[in-house]
Amino acid sequence: HIPPVHPSQYTQPAPGKILSHRIIFVVISTPMKWLLLIITLPTQNATARMRAWRTLKASGAAVLRDGVYLLPNTAAHSELFNKVEQDVSAAEGTAYCLQVVDDYPFAELFNRDDDYQQLAQELLQLDHRLDITEQTRQARKFRQAFNALVAIDFFPGETQRQTMALLDTLDQRINTRLSPDEPGSQPGAIPLLDAAQFQSKRWATRKRPWVDRLASAWLIRRFIDPHASFIWLDTPAHCPADALGFDFDNARFTHVETGTGTLVTFETLAHSFGLHNDLSIKELSNIIHALDVGGLAVPEAAGLERLLQGMCNRISNDDALLAAAEQVFNDMYLAFQTGDPS
Numbered sequence: 001h002i003p004p005v006h007p008s009q010y011t012q013p014a015p016g017k018i019l020s021h022r023i024i025f026v027v028i029s030t031p032m033k034w035l036l037l038i039i040t041l042p043t044q045n046a047t048a049r050m051r052a053w054r055t056l057k058a059s060g061a062a063v064l065r066d067g068v069y070l071l072p073n074t075a076a077h078s079e080l081f082n083k084v085e086q087d088v089s090a091a092e093g094t095a096y097c098l099q100v101v102d103d104y105p106f107a108e109l110f111n112r113d114d115d116y117q118q119l120a121q122e123l124l125q126l127d128h129r130l131d132i133t134e135q136t137r138q139a140r141k142f143r144q145a146f147n148a149l150v151a152i153d154f155f156p157g158e159t160q161r162q163t164m165a166l167l168d169t170l171d172q173r174i175n176t177r178l179s180p181d182e183p184g185s186q187p188g189a190i191p192l193l194d195a196a197q198f199q200s201k202r203w204a205t206r207k208r209p210w211v212d213r214l215a216s217a218w219l220i221r222r223f224i225d226p227h228a229s230f231i232w233l234d235t236p237a238h239c240p241a242d243a244l245g246f247d248f249d250n251a252r253f254t255h256v257e258t259g260t261g262t263l264v265t266f267e268t269l270a271h272s273f274g275l276h277n278d279l280s281i282k283e284l285s286n287i288i289h290a291l292d293v294g295g296l297a298v299p300e301a302a303g304l305e306r307l308l309q310g311m312c313n314r315i316s317n318d319d320a321l322l323a324a325a326e327q328v329f330n331d332m333y334l335a336f337q338t339g340d341p342s
Helices: 046-059 075-090 106-110 113-124 132-151 158-178 211-224 265-272 279-293 301-314 318-338
Strands: 032-040 062-065 068-072 094-102 202-206 229-233 256-258 261-263
Touching (some): 062 106, 211 301, 279 301
């Protein structure tokens, strides 16, 4: 911190002269805002005590001493502390929720580096010779543990990014085993294209389309080429020369490595045709990205994955599968436009 400067300390120029070599920078440090919860419960009320302890532990609150808990001052944390306060009061205890403004380094109490490093060690020790079903199960367990950490990591740093990169690598390795033809990422910029030049085209991708391919085909027909026809390839090598390939290596549209990370084919198409700023497309992009290459969990992702899996199990014809999936993506797009009905 820079000590305050009194006006008398400023150097004043002599009459008729300009002060040109003395510049004073005053840095203002804004103290952090915190919520402090102080609770006391009767010793005989073990149930209420355990309930409060579990709730506060799950929230990631720091413990300053027995019965004194700290969280960054956010609306969600204020609501949580108020609920605990009400529960404690109902159990004939006392509770006080205070707002604190202080520049004391409380943030150090929320450092999750050790937890991320432990998770990273477990990831690195995973036996990649495991049966693919068991490896997938382990990957989901690791992802759940990571997401739980992220939820209480109020000051994320490099260890979070590194652990997420390990998880993404594991997901990509599993996807490669499940789908050997899944595309890798190719570096490069994404030029903005004119959809008018892409009308009534034949578009080709691998047969038995899954999340990224189904969503990409929907995006093409809904926003880019309404009269598009689709070819479902046995292998990418069978792609006709006059067809626009997508979601396989060396296709016209596929995964792209950018300065901010990997874009899946759905995202590449959205950027290519200027659709990526549509808020509903952004929401769908987050879901497709999480399901295709991993990343932070998106609430709707698991439900969409289960729904599409059921469709794949029920529908053997790829054109019919796309037609069914298009209805789902249309409805999701409209839902994101209208927002939360509650």
